[in-house]
Amino acid sequence: MRPFGARSFQHGLASAALCxxxxxxxxxxxxxxxxxxxxxxxLAEEPVPFQEETMQDRKKIRILIIDDDDTxxxxxxxxxxxxxYAIETAxxxxxxxxxxxxRNFDLVxxxxxxxxxxxLELASLLRTDEKTASIPLILASSRMDTDTISKAVALRxxxxxxxxxxxxxxxxxxxxxxxxFGLGT
Numbered sequence: 001m002r003p004f005g006a007r008s009f010q011h012g013l014a015s016a017a018l019c020x021x022x023x024x025x026x027x028x029x030x031x032x033x034x035x036x037x038x039x040x041x042x043l044a045e046e047p048v049p050f051q052e053e054t055m056q057d058r059k060k061i062r063i064l065i066i067d068d069d070d071t072x073x074x075x076x077x078x079x080x081x082x083x084x085y086a087i088e089t090a091x092x093x094x095x096x097x098x099x100x101x102x103r104n105f106d107l108v109x110x111x112x113x114x115x116x117x118x119x120l121e122l123a124s125l126l127r128t129d130e131k132t133a134s135i136p137l138i139l140a141s142s143r144m145d146t147d148t149i150s151k152a153v154a155l156r157x158x159x160x161x162x163x164x165x166x167x168x169x170x171x172x173x174x175x176x177x178x179x180x181f182g183l184g185t
Contacts, residue, residue, distance in 0.1 A: 060086045061184045062104065063174070066096035066122070067111040067140070072163070076109065079167060080174065093117035097125065100132050106183045107158075107174070112141035112148065120148070123155040136181045138173060140165060 063085050067073045070091075077087045088103070090096035092114050100108070108126070112119035119139050126132040136158035141148065144162055152160050158177045161169060178184060 059184050060084070061106045061178060062086045062088070063107045063109060064088050064090065064096060064099055064105045065109045066090045066093060066114070066119070067109075068092050068114045069111065072111070072140075072165070076165075076170060079170060083171060083174075085174070093119065093122040097122060100126065100135070101129075105135060107136050107138070107177060107181075109138045109140060109174070111163075112139055112143060112152075120151050120155065123152070123157060127155060136177050136183070138177060 061084075063080060065073055065076050065080075065087060066089070067076075068091055073089045073091065077089050081087045088099060088105070090099050093110070094116050096108070096110065097117075099105075110119040110122055119141070123137055123139065126135065126137060137155075138159045138161060139152050139157045140161040140163055142163040149160060158181065159173050161173055
């Protein structure tokens with residue numbers, strides 16, 4: 001796995017923690033990645049490697065992370081903030097929906113399996129609201145079944161990440177969506 005830089009001790013700990021979480025769950029790059037799986041081509045092309053030097057040339061891209069898993073939410077938030085993104089988090093789809101209606105975001109990363117309202121239901125609501133319909137959505141889940149992936153494609157998800165998510169996959173996926181949708185330019 002490519003190191004993300006050594007700009008801070010805190011980031012190094014976060015990187016190590018995320019890698020350990022992925023390793024503990026038995027993740028590998030191929031198990032984590034949708035590349036080569038049915039339905040992935042419809043979600044996204046090959047991920048674009050993160051290019052740190054281009055982040056300083058862009059406006060700050062605002063990302064909302066919606067996930068009921070405290071660990072994923074905190075680590076993803078820390079890592080993406082370190083990469084130069086402006087991050088807000090929500091612990092479920094209800095809280096995330098309120099944030100989306102009251103503030104502006106350029107990108108949303110949402111878990112699928114959450115209490116009260118799942119990520120697919122949230123995606124459906126986002127696509128029907130004029131304010132949120134065009135916001136790219138990355139869905140994340142441990143579910144790899146074709147029914148779930150097909151629903152994500154039908155709801156125009158920008159990409160789909162299989163949990164546990166590695167640091168490299170998170171940065172590649174977000175970077176790819178940012179580039180494909182021309183965010184921050």
